[in-house]
Each structure stands twice: as structure tokens, then as C-alpha cells.
Amino acid sequence: PARPRVGAAKVSKSPGQVPDLPARHKIEDNRIMPGLKFLTLFALTFLTAQADVRLASIFGDHMVLQQGVAIPVWGTAAPGEKITVTLGLATRDTASGPDGKWLVRFDPLRAGGPIDMAVTGSNVILIKDIYAGEVWLGSGQSNMDFTVATTPRHYFAGVQNEAEEIAAANYPNIRMFTGAWRNSYEPQSEVSGSWLIVTPETVKEMSAVGYLFA
Secondary structure, three states, X not given: OEEEEOOOOOOOOOOOOOOOOOHHHHHHHHHHHHHXXXXXXXXXXXXXXXXXXXXXXXXXXXOEEEOOOOEEEEEEOOOOOEEEEEEOOEEEEEEOOOOOEEEEEEOOOOOEEEEEEEEEOOOEXXXXXXXXXXXXXXXXXXXXXXXXXXXXXXXXXXXXXXXXXXXXXXXXXXXXXXXXXXXXXXXXXXXXXXXXEEOOOOHHHOEHHHHHHO
16 A cells, blocks of 8 residues: 655547348348447447546545656557646646557646646546645555554454544545555556545555554
8 A cells, every 4th residue: 555645735440331131131130230230339339438548547536746756647548649638737748659558747846735637638537636745655465454443354453542543533635545455466557546535534444554654
């Protein structure tokens, strides 16, 4: 789980035409064509959805960006698609490569916020409540997965003063992104998860090491 702390203030291909059926099959045309039309519509809908501009999964509402360094923003789209990314008052234009990947970089930000991000291509993505601050990456197994509270999933966890820590967890400028459990022998380009603001409700499932460090 990653542990951020905010600073002073984280092909399509058109389906081919259906060939004329031999005379002996004409009687089945009315039964065949509706199914083919449905499959064609489904295929076009699926391919269109696949071509939508997407952000990497690490980008989301309430996220924290590292202050003081250039900020990369990346994702995927249809090959050659023109994309505009706005972060605060700054704007960058690019186009996706033959593999559908795209990336832009923004100048460093000072600690603070909130600001918004908009990504525009064939569709529009809006990310809200972004802060710039200190971003820390927490990596480990059970030691880093040890949560603040004891829960059915984390039956082995829970800090000694659990009730007091949970009740006092009101830090709107501390946000945490926790990657979902996944087994893999290969590096992954995406990770499931979302950015959560620290509250008495959300802190229960947060890494105790990450939270107390922040």
C-alpha cells in the first residue's frame, strides 16, 4: 500500500458484408440476419468502448502528486488519437502512439491544492480534489498490510490503542492508495485501488505503518 502525506498545507474493423446465401438457405435468412445484426452491434459497441481515452489506474479523485518534481500523466487511447490534458491552469497536448499509449509531463507543483485534472479525447475524464505534497510508497507483505483496525479480512491486525486511533483519524490532507491483493510472477502495468481520505471510517482498513508514518 502506498502512503502519501500532504506537505504543509497527494481494430475497429468494420464487419464485412454478409455474403448472399445460396438459394437453398434463403428460407433461413430471417432467422440468421437478426443474430448477425446483434453480433455486429455488440462488436462495434465493444470496440468503441475500448477506444476511449483512459488514465492509468493510479490517477483518481483525492490523489496526491509529488511536489517539486516534473509530473507525468499517462494512459491509453485509440492509436493516433489526439489528447488534451489540463492540470490546474496548465495544459498539455499529445497523441497516442501506434500501441495506444500516451504520456505528458507537467512542471513541478508546490505543496497545496485542491486542483482538478481533465483529460479530453474521444471522451472526457475529470479528476477532482488533487493535492500536491509528499508521496511515500510502502511495500511489504503482512507487516505493511497490518491495518489500523482488526477486521474479518485482517484478523491478525489492529493497533493496541485501536479505538482511540480510529476516533482521532480526522486528517483530510492525508490520503492513501492501497493496491488490491494480486498474485503475479510478471510486472503489472495496472493496479486496482482508489485514493481514500483519512477519516474514522476509512482508516480502519489502512496500513497502520503507512498511516502512523504520515
